[in-house]
Amino acid sequence: MSEETKKPAPAGKKKFELDERLKAYKGVWVFIEHERGAIHPVSLELLGEGRKLADMLGVELTGVVMGPPGETTRSFCQEAFYHGADLCYLIEDPLLQDYRNEPYTKGLTDLVNKYQPEILFLGATTLGRDLAGSVATTLKTGLTADCTELNIDLDVRSLLASRPTFGGSLLCTIQTLNYRPQMATVRPRVMAMPERDATRNGRIIEDTLGMIESSIITKVLEFIPDEMQDKPQLPFADIIVAGGRGMKKPENFKLIWELAQVLGAEVGATRPVVQAGWVELDRQVGQSGKTVRPKLYIAVGISGAIQHRVGMDASDVIIAINNDPNAPIFDFAHYGIVGNAMTILPALTEAFKAHLATARKAG
């Protein structure tokens, strides 16, 4: 987390006193999102981050689980405990089988009004953004979208939610001072996945939804799953080879694919490459594409514009190949080779191939 965000509110601002009525709001909550029987990883990532903030505030970390009655829904509470939650509020109701805005908004808003958390996080997914927007409006509180850094201003017990601004060139820190809860969404893979600790446990507090089907206007007619097989799964890839405009021509991009094949990697790209139609939209890494967190990210012919950087900055190791020694990507990559991608890429592919073959033999 940057030094900048640790400082208290800018000097000259008068000391902030929270409204008495709002001081009762305590605790950090994470909405546990799931669809079709599986927790969305973003919720676990948020528990990891929520744990840190809850510890700073000296409060409990709570998961909110809503779903149809049954073992699967209950197991999500358990997963929340394994990933850092102390407590789960659980609402089981057949009306919560599929996600619909109305019942989920009611369930979550009722819980907030009853148990009064000071902070509430949701994933910035299609589900999370739909729900967060309507819950915040119903509660008439502030909601900060797509945060990339979360921190606490301990002086005033306020959430510091930072997010990219103005086409991603800068970050801004947003606070929700005199309203509770303070709400924020975070995109998948922006926060690190916490260790799963199966020895952890927690308390479940059950509640009810208090709705009947006939009062819910929207009906789910059907669900058409995506063809998962050939859709790139960039956000969860461990190794990514990405190419940018420096690859010059679509034909040269096959050098990227060849290295990716040797490494068993996914292929990523910058926005201009996607816009030129060299690869599909699902492969765009960056602010308006996917956020990735691989162990190894190889960036070839990529300048390192901030909009690209925010999507891959959290990679464990970044290798950059660029013919311009002053390219911004060298400011944050771990290793760099200055040179022509068209000659270096094939050599790198060969070097990996040879090294891995030798290492495998050595066992």
Next chain:
Amino acid sequence: MHIVVCIKQVPDSAQIRVHPVTNTIMRQGVPTIVNPYDLYALEEALRLKDEYGARVTVLTMGPPMAEAALRKAISYGADDAVLVTDRIFAGSDTLATSYALAAAIQQISKDIPVDLVFTGKQTIDGDTAQVGPGVAKRLEMQLLTYVSKIRSLDTDRQEIVVERRSEGGVQVLKTKIPSLITVLEGNNEMRFATMANMFRAARYPVKIWNKDAAGIEDPTKTGLKGSPTVVSKVFAPTPRATKAEIIQCESNEPKDLSVTLLAKMFTKFPNIEKELLKRSA
């Protein structure tokens, strides 16, 4: 059938520059455009108009210059345009914006009841995707976000069936009108403005509403005052402490550089070598 399409005028972010010293945005001379995602919403409304017959009203909240965005929409074929503009709206966050827009839509409804409200998926400046859900809640309309397709519309039964993008698939939903739909990009392309519509747009008397005309009952719910979120700081991302180690070797041949790179990396990050061996095993 009456459809209100909310559109926002935004700076063309591709052309925004950041001042290298002060880290502030240099807005001077940056052209404004209609938020690109809102054009998908407008086109979808115009298609419903073609198919079912509808009146399409475009609505924006913004400074007086936002009138240009509305004229653009008229040139594409919208029937009516309302600009909600008042100094008190300055600094509105999404909660305050949704309050003003919802009030204006209620006002528009007094003339001809509104059946559908369309918004874009999100904007390219604030980029929150929160205004649509906010307006829907305030108007107590059914909310359908990330809609990729309108399958059918039954005006007699006041029913609409849509496809909605969700994680891992598409949800097919049936709901009642009035509802608010946030339209996903890429399912249609904006039509060309016709000559006739361009003339109409040039002469069109855009309705310009201040807070009273827009039916704002409680001005403290708008603008900075009505906004729970406060931007407390704008800053540049912190540079990483160390720059890349630039790989060099005696020959500086691609092959030797690559071998040197791997040797260094695998020594310092043995887990990456393990990972690569694991996947190719």
